[in-house]
Amino acid sequence: MDSRKGFFVSIVTLALALSLVSFSMGVNSVQNSLDRQMVDGLPAETAAYAFDDVGSDIDSFTGINFGLARNASQINASFGGTIGMQRNMSQEIAVYGTYAADYYARWTGANLSLDLSNLTDGAIEVSLSNGLQFVLSNQSAVFQTVAANGATNVTRYEISVNVDRHRRLATPWIPSGGDIQVVLRYSDRNGSITDTVSLSSTGINNYVIDYSPLDSITISVGQNGGRTGVLSISQGVNVTALVRVNASINYTNADEVQSYYSAFMNYSQGGVERRAFIEGDRV
Amino acid sequence: MKKMRGIAISLDAVMAVTILLVIMAVMSSFARPNANEAAPLMDMRHSEMSALEAMEKTGRLAQALTGNDTAVREVLAASEESECYTLTVVRYATNATALTTVKPDCGIASGQLVYAYRSFAVANETYLARMAGWRKA
Numbered sequence: 148m149d150s151r152k153g154f155f156v157s158i159v160t161l162a163l164a165l166s167l168v169s170f171s172m173g174v175n176s177v178q179n180s181l182d183r184q185m186v187d188g189l190p191a192e193t194a195a196y197a198f199d200d201v202g203s204d205i206d207s208f209t210g211i212n213f214g215l216a217r218n219a220s221q222i223n224a225s226f227g228g229t230i231g232m233q234r235n236m237s238q239e240i241a242v243y244g245t246y247a248a249d250y251y252a253r254w255t256g257a258n259l260s261l262d263l264s265n266l267t268d269g270a271i272e273v274s275l276s277n278g279l280q281f282v283l284s285n286q287s288a289v290f291q292t293v294a295a296n297g298a299t300n301v302t303r304y305e306i307s308v309n310v311d312r313h314r315r316l317a318t319p320w321i322p323s324g325g326d327i328q329v330v331l332r333y334s335d336r337n338g339s340i341t342d343t344v345s346l347s348s349t350g351i352n353n354y355v356i357d358y359s360p361l362d363s364i365t366i367s368v369g370q371n372g373g374r375t376g377v378l379s380i381s382q383g384v385n386v387t388a389l390v391r392v393n394a395s396i397n398y399t400n401a402d403e404v405q406s407y408y409s410a411f412m413n414y415s416q417g418g419v420e421r422r423a424f425i426e427g428d429r430v
Numbered sequence: 431m432k433k434m435r436g437i438a439i440s441l442d443a444v445m446a447v448t449i450l451l452v453i454m455a456v457m458s459s460f461a462r463p464n465a466n467e468a469a470p471l472m473d474m475r476h477s478e479m480s481a482l483e484a485m486e487k488t489g490r491l492a493q494a495l496t497g498n499d500t501a502v503r504e505v506l507a508a509s510e511e512s513e514c515y516t517l518t519v520v521r522y523a524t525n526a527t528a529l530t531t532v533k534p535d536c537g538i539a540s541g542q543l544v545y546a547y548r549s550f551a552v553a554n555e556t557y558l559a560r561m562a563g564w565r566k567a
Contacts (some may be wrong), residue, residue, distance in 0.1 A: 166450055196479050200549050203486060207551035239554055246522050246556050247549070254558060255547045 194421045197414055202425045205408055208239055211283060213273045213406050217430035220396045227391035228283040231382040237267040257416040272409045287381035288390045291374055301378035303328045303395040310335040310388045316357040324355035329368055348376035354428050364388045405429040444560035471544050478561040481505050486550045491559055495552055499531050506533040515563045522556040539564050
């Protein structure tokens with residue numbers, strides 16, 4: 148009889164212990180359950196938020212801050228960055244890719260991977276869905292079209308350049324008249340230069356500022372590599388310049404225009420999946 | 431008589447386990463959020479996401495890292511009276527906490543916490559901001 152009593156006590160004790168373990172696991176999973184509910188409840192926002200978050204970070208690293216606005220006949224694009232930098236941006240962006248896929252994904256409960264290979268090859272591209280493109284490298288900042296023999300259809304460039312050096316010589320554009328109005332605001336340790344000219348989109352128009360026999364900034368507007376209306380701001384050999392540009396572009400097409408980095412993100416969380424380029428503005 | 435005692439012991443054990451299971455089921459139903467409870471918490475998470483995005487894009491998070499977190503505190507203080515938030519910023523390179531701020535009059539976090547995150551970069555360093563929200567008791 149004692150052995151039977153012991154058996155019952157053992158069974159009851161085991162049942163109690165299992166129940167308590169089960170209960171503890173249930174309570175511990177409440178936060179996870181809630182997190183899932185909140186992700187499921189905000190599917191579009193959660194994915195869009197993550198893409199915007201990563202895009203903002205890439206903007207911070209590159210300093211490009213590509214912006215778009217639009218009216219009935221034109222698109223206004225603003226972009227910039229630093230050329231002749233004394234830092235390795237490719238390496239920094241590669242480290243960021245590891246951070247996003249590991250640290251950021253772990254904390255946010257998402258599963259994501261970033262293909263940043265097009266941003267870590269020495270040039271960072273921001274493309275527009277209508278074929279225009281801004282390419283920032285350590286040597287130059289170029290606004291062009293990817294279509295061979297294509298035209299940017301830019302009607303006006305407003306260019307700001309800042310250099311922290313003493314100038315030796317400035318050789319301005321030769322005003323030739325043309326279809327692109329250019330406003331240049333240039334500043335360095337010698338002071339500011341403001342120049343407003345009209346230049347031909349099919350000509351080769353250079354503004355050169357020398358800092359030493361080897362060091363200079365060249366601002367080119369016009370034809371470049373068979374394309375027209377291209378803007379190129381380049382440095383050689385060792386000049387650091389902070390650049391900001393506003394470009395007005397003829398565009399009467401009804402199609403939407405969107406900017407995006409040449410960086411691809413695979414994202415999934417709580418049943419939400421999105422595979423897309425890191426996008427910017429949409430106008 | 432012995433048979434009766436055995437039955438009593440068995441019934442006692444069954445009743446004890448049953449009562450325990452009922453108590454735990456009732457407690458679980460209180461602890462587990464249902465759809466109605468999740469809705470306001472989703473609103474809170476939405477608010478956190480919006481606040482973090484705004485604080486990044488207006489430079490408030492970057493400014494807070496310089497030691498001046500006034501602008502960040504203003505955002506937390508502007509939230510609903512019944513909501514409490516704490517903001518923590520961690521520097522990725524060192525995994526060290528760079529900033530912790532709590533909404534005034536909120537004390538220690540309690541109850542169901544709602545989290546949102548925002549990554550941002552300052553001076554080529556990556557940081558992760560985490561907001562935890564809860565409702566005042």
